[in-house]
Amino acid sequence: MLASHAMLLITIKAAKLCDERQTVDTVLDIGQRLGLEGWVLYPTRDETVAAFSHYRSQLKQWFRVPTPGWSTVQWAWDKRNTYRLAQKLAIPTPQTWYPQDLGELERIEANLPLVIKPAIKEHFFYATKAKAWRANNRAELVQRWEQATILMGGPEGVIVQELIPGDGRQQFSHCAFFKDGHAIGSMVAQRRRQHPWFSDGLAPLLRQLTYHYSRLSPSASYKRSTTMVWLR
Secondary structure: OHHHHOOOOOOOOOOOOOOHHHHHHHHHHHHHHOOOOOOEOOOOOHHHHHHHHHOHHHHOOOOEOOOOOHHHHHHHHOHHHHHHHHHHOOOOOOOEEOOOOHHHHHOOOOOOOEEEEEOOHHHHHHHHOOOOEEEOOHHHHHHHHHHHHHHOOOHHHEEEEEOOOOOHHHEEEEEEEEEOOEEEEEEEEEOOOOOOOOOOOOOOOHHHHHHHHHHHOOOOOOOEEEEEEEEO
16 A cells, blocks of 8 residues: 555665664665655664664654654564563463573473574574574474574573464464554454464464554554564
8 A cells, every 4th residue: 555655666775784873874864865854764674673763863853753762662672571571461472481501491391392583683583594493302402592592692692482383374464553552553464475484473362462562562652553473
């Protein structure tokens, strides 16, 4: 629907998307050179979301920025924050562990396979081209966890999580546009080509999705769009 109303599409390339300052400077430079004052900025990658969030006040001087500030984005950027907040609010999540050493890892009592994933996707994804790893047995769990701790610079950024079974037929996205804490528009899509199918996901019931998201957000006084992924 947005595409049918768009008059111009501009592609901007930054040398390093992981460099927030460079990303913001590039966007501001292009915006000022092309006279894009008042245009809406839609980030399409996690790194860009973080950059726009951290430098929101500066970007707002030239653009319209629907991306919320860091006090809100932090709850989605770091999965440790996401899952702990969800648990605090009694929102269903996969069982999750944060082992700080091999002893704590070996004491996890759970049926395999399990998932090893980063708390923050950025560095892990660029190094591995994967969102998560699957461990089918205890030996793989130890091996993958040790590899992940090296990539993430320590165990603090590594999560071990229950694997929710299912494929694309069970995986869905819930997209909504919120205003003042209420969803004024939403849609659900079946993610038949999601890869890898086992990575990520809160697992609330469909009828609870919008309610759960509004509870997850500590600040809902602005307009925003969001996407949530879950398995049934």
